Amino acid sequence: MQKYISQHNLDTLLDTLIKRGIRVVAPRMNAGIPLYEPLGSSGEVVSDTLPRRSAKEAFFPVCEDIMSYKKEGQKVTITDIDPGRFPETVLFGVRPCDAAAIPVLDAVFSWDYKDEFFLERRKKTTIIGLACTAADDACFCTAVGLSPSASKGSDLFLTALEGGGYACDTCSEKGEALIANNQALFDGPSTSNPIPFAEPQTDTFDLTKVKAWLNDHFEDPLWDGIATRCVGCGACAFVCPACHCFDIVDEGTEKAGKRRKNWDACGFWKFTHHASGHNPRDLQPKRYRNRIMHKFKYYDDKFGQTLCTGCGRCVRICPVGIDIAAIVEEINKK
């Protein structure tokens, strides 16, 4: 059943969780930009803006240690990372486009081999989504089948109400448990109207049709047309809530160090470059094609899902104005 929580009680909830030793991650300002980061108190939350990076980093950090090594003579000792060290977390204020990407990522991190780094954090995290009330013309969640009020991926979903406070929908057992543990802060449903949801101004894509076109157009002038201007950075992949490619590197001294897993991007020439010098994706259009193919075809082929939630971040930050929504719209019209 829907509940109501006042702004004051919501702040109390976050502060109580923090006091209980639960890590609360929410949009807050860091050196001038909003990012999903651990809160010191509820007062730090900035809820009126989409964080510059997505919520994926609560599960798949920019960089993390996956083991350490130590060499002594001919012997090497390696030390595992204890997944028990990942703290119980509440991820708060997550936009629908960010929350929706998390279950999409479950697929790749759990098929066959289970990536405990992602999955342990996932197990220990409760996601509180927040309906979106402001879109700009880079937003296109509605085009990929989501919406500013979509609760996909959220355990609890909040909708801001006229006159203050939030309607709170329970979407999972984790969400139920969070309410059960903090009963006093929630009231019965409110009769207030929601603050109007954002209205992204894009047509809905027919994703089946888009994929059908991609199936037959690995070679197409479209790729050269779009991607000649691509400069080959990783910005689009790094701000994306669904991109999940990574690198594994050793860093440290001759004697001791860490093995680390860090974000990587298919836009980099080095990504697929063989030690021999051969590179299967030797030119930028091939690399950009992989980005579109992975999102709208390959991931669907493998896992039956689209690897894009329409957050628009890549559209906003692309140094050369490459607009994935415009590209898919063009494919959709073919």
Add this chain to the structure above:
Amino acid sequence: MCDHTNKNIYLPYLATVEEVIDETPDVRTLKLVFQDEKVRDSFVFRAGQFGEYSAFGAGESTFCIASSPTRKGHIECCFRSVGRVTEELRRLEVGDTMGVRGPYGNSFPIEDFYGKNLVFVAGGIALPPLRTLIWNCLDLRDKFGDITIVYGARTESDLVYKRELQEWQERGDVRLVKTVDPGGNSPDWDGKVGFVPTVLEEAAPSAENSIALVCGPPIMIKFTLPVFERLGFTDEQVYTTLENRMKCGLGKCGRCNVGNVYVCKDGPVFTAKQVKAMPMEF
């Protein structure tokens, strides 16, 4: 499939370098023994599978497991020293420790080859991915018909597993056709001179009840597949193994895909039919 007892799928097993064998001036074989005795028994693999080999401090590199699953107690890898990790692996001496993750990927469906003639075709450093299967088949020699091996490299010195070539040549139950590129031979070279596809065409193995297994640089594959077509092999009769840059080997990190095919999970072993269905991106 890998039965990792560890929860951390990125954690390697530790292995000791038991023997170092220089195959060519820049290609080296390392014979490895797992340090954990339990792993020595539990590490079960099939011909065609690969591993991620660590030189701690430098990182991991992907190679096939070059030894045969029939030879227990150790595994071998064979690599050319070209990058940061392989250069570091090359510095390892007998008794040193390295890391191994695996076995990963699919394998050659060897049971399907029982009763058939086998034609192995390899070029240069690409013999190791077939050598695992060659020994596997030779160790079960009765189960197969004729075995032909066509192997070439740029020069005599670039041929890997020279002792084994000698052994195969001397065995009565294998037909070895070895070749080097024109100009790559010394005066006492006892093999052919010519490119692998040409030499294969001359050797003309019969397609009748046969399976072809090909591994080599992209250019060699490109010219070898049409030869097999001319010899009457269907695309289902020809197998190859692809190598792409990999990091995780586990179907996650996103770089080894050819179209929607993840080489690390769906491969590395493919039939020519499967390869031809892939987009040209390898």
Add this chain to the structure above:
Amino acid sequence: MTSLIDTTIYSAITEAIRVEAARILSEGEVTAVVGYAAARRKGSAQPIVINTAADAGQLIFTPSCVNNLAVYLTKAKKEISKTGKIGIVVKGCDLKALVGLMGESQLKREDMYLIGVPCIGVLASTVQPATGLTAETIAPKCTECDAHLPQGCDFVPAQTPVVTKLEHKYAAEIARLEALTPAERWAYWKEQFTKCIKCYACRQVCPFCFCEQCLCDRNKPQMVDTTPRPAGNAAWHIVRAMHLAGRCAGCAECERVCPMDIPLNLLNRKMAMELKELYDYEAGFDVLDKGPLTMFTDKDDQSFIK
């Protein structure tokens, strides 16, 4: 709300660019023109390469034409055909990069047809593309621009840019940082570098980052840690700033494209100030200049040798 900066001349400039681009393409003077075209988002623009006179109508110049297109002429962009002479639309700040690239023997003047733009200013990266140009929304670099009217181009539309005097944003910020103690300043940059995610957008858009293989992409040896952690981030940004000293002419593309809003151009401007002080040198003006850091004379400052 501050008043709009008058950019009405941009429509006439757009028209002039189209006519000129169509002419040079149809007369075969160039094989391609690199310019700006409108994109999907309201008021937005993106780089475009056109090869026929018929496409010249797509070219525009607006306050959203922020990119320094010089990057498309460097060897880092192999996808752009370098067969024949290329036309390129340049603002004064972009032209400085081309001048520097010519000085470094990366480009030849005779291989380019320069369409200079009389420019009043373009938008900051922090605002929506449809925003009007004001003292607040203008790109910081434009507040200290000394090249509103590019010199030495093959064609410049006749319009005269009327420029409003604005507070010099970088100068003010550099002065603020210089007043800090070294520890405070280091704390400031550490915080900024913490945000870096190693997307290398700053490198990829930089006309001077044309190395075929960046030091940071090499791993034998691994000079700079590749992961986005404090050590590797600081190392990368120091390497970048040092490598651009005496070369960067201030197009500020690195800073514009940084998805984490790291004020990278402050480092570049500080380096430029040092070069001015030590060698009385300013990058981007003279094609024949080799730059003081690529030469040695016995008059060079040697005060750093202690």
